Amino acid sequence: xxxxxxxxxxxxxxxxxxxxxxxxxxxxxxxxxxxxxxxxxxxxxxxxxxxxxxxxxxxxxxxxxxxxxxxxxxxxxxxxxxxxxxxxxxxxxxxxxxxxxxxxxxxxxxxxxxxxxxxxxxxxxxxxxxxxxxxxxxxxxxxxxxxxxxxxxxxxxxxxx
Amino acid sequence: xxxxxxxxxxxxxxxxxxxxxxxxxxxxxxxxxxxxxxxxxxxxxxxxxxxxxxxxxxxxxxxxxxxxxxxxxxxxxxxxxxxxxxxxxxxxxxxxxxxxxxxxxxxxxxxxxxxx
Numbered sequence: 023x024x025x026x027x028x029x030x031x032x033x034x035x036x037x038x039x040x041x042x043x044x045x046x047x048x049x050x051x052x053x054x055x056x057x058x059x060x061x062x063x064x065x066x067x068x069x070x071x072x073x074x075x076x077x078x079x080x081x082x083x084x085x086x087x088x089x090x091x092x093x094x095x096x097x098x099x100x101x102x103x104x105x106x107x108x109x110x111x112x113x114x115x116x117x118x119x120x121x122x123x124x125x126x127x128x129x130x131x132x133x134x135x136x137x138x139x140x141x142x143x144x145x146x147x148x149x150x151x152x153x154x155x156x157x158x159x160x161x162x163x164x165x166x167x168x169x170x171x172x173x174x175x176x177x178x179x180x181x182x183x
Numbered sequence: 184x185x186x187x188x189x190x191x192x193x194x195x196x197x198x199x200x201x202x203x204x205x206x207x208x209x210x211x212x213x214x215x216x217x218x219x220x221x222x223x224x225x226x227x228x229x230x231x232x233x234x235x236x237x238x239x240x241x242x243x244x245x246x247x248x249x250x251x252x253x254x255x256x257x258x259x260x261x262x263x264x265x266x267x268x269x270x271x272x273x274x275x276x277x278x279x280x281x282x283x284x285x286x287x288x289x290x291x292x293x294x295x296x297x298x299x
Contacts, residue, residue, distance in 0.1 A: 030282065032275045046278045050285040058285060068280035071273055153197070 029141065040153045044146045052137035055144060056113045059133070069093075078102075085110055089118070105131075120148075127151045192259045195239035200224065201232050205255060208242060212254040 029047045048055050058064045060083050066076035070093050077100075078092035090104035102123040109117035114135060121128040130149040135142050195201060204218055219229045233253060236242045240259050245252045 030279075032278050034271065034274075044274055046274075048278075048282060048285055050289060054285060054288060055281075058281060058288065064284070064288075068284040069277055070280075071276035072280065152193075 040150045042148045042150075044148070045143065047141055047143045049141055051140060052113045052135040052142045055135055055142045056116075059144075060116065065091075083107065083110055191239045192241065192262065195235050195241055198232065198235075200229075201236055204229075204232060204236065205241060205260075208253060208255040212245075212252045214250040214252050216250075218253060 029049050032044060032046045035043045035045070058068065060081060062079045062081050065081070066079050069076050069079075069091065073096040075094045076091055077094050078090060080091075081087075081089045083089075085107055087110075088104060088106045090102070092100055092102045094100050103120060105119035105121060105128075107116070107118045108130070109115060116133045118131050118133075119128055120131050128151055132147045132149070134145050134147075136145075137143075196205075200222065203221075207213060207218055207221075215226070215229065215233065218233070219226055222229060233242065233244070237244060240256055242253045243256050245254075
């Protein structure tokens with residue numbers, strides 16, 4: 023794994039057949055990135071794609087503590103997700119389960135922060151319950167810029183084959 | 184699409200032979216014999232894969248002739264593609280927003296320090 027990460031670029035890699043790793047560097051110290059990711063007063067300010075809000079954000083930040091988010095889309099539709107923290111090491115490492123109300127399966131997410139010269143690299147390893155789940159996520163579009171409908175379908179089939 | 188249907192699609196897509204069959208069918212409908220041609224596995228094994236794909240709604244089979252040609256059903260695959268595309272976009276856009284937010288927080292911190 024590369025040690026230098028370009029700020030602003032999100033990379034998706036596959037570490038094992040059930041894992042996806044998402045890496046991103048931020049121009050901020052680890053303590054601040056940690057706060058932004060773990061405190062209910064901060065998370066709703068950035069979590070989710072543009073146009074989405076986070077009307078529910080409950081975080082009980084301790085091992086065994088649970089968290090619960092509800093996202094609201096631009097069309098008003100809501101999606102809930104949540105999990106239980108397994109490991110909490112401030113500014114360094116956060117391990118939690120995660121499951122979405124509307125999608126099958128649970129994942130185990132391990133977020134690690136590494137600060138160097140004021141730049142913090144966040145690595146989130148997402149371990150899925152099954153490799154089917156991960157394969158579907160990775161191969162069908164996470165890394166490729168797929169076009170619309172049939173173009174995208176053809177692309178999907180090529181990457182799956 | 185329900186949760187169960189998405190799970191069914193995922194497990195149907197998990198097998199490389201079934202993905203190859205879908206890839207073949209993306210070029211157009213084909214009979215079981217035509218589908219079997221590039222594979223070394225037996226006809227019954229191919230039929231079993233086709234039944235899994237049919238149950239997941241990924242293919243449909245003609246009723247008319249004894250050939251029962253198979254054709255691709257695009258809808259479930261589109262659902263999976265959209266779901267996966269959404270996943271990637273979710274994190275890219277969230278992190279872009281986090282960038283902006285961290286910048287705001289740091290600016291505020293600096294502002295506070297100057298006031299002291």
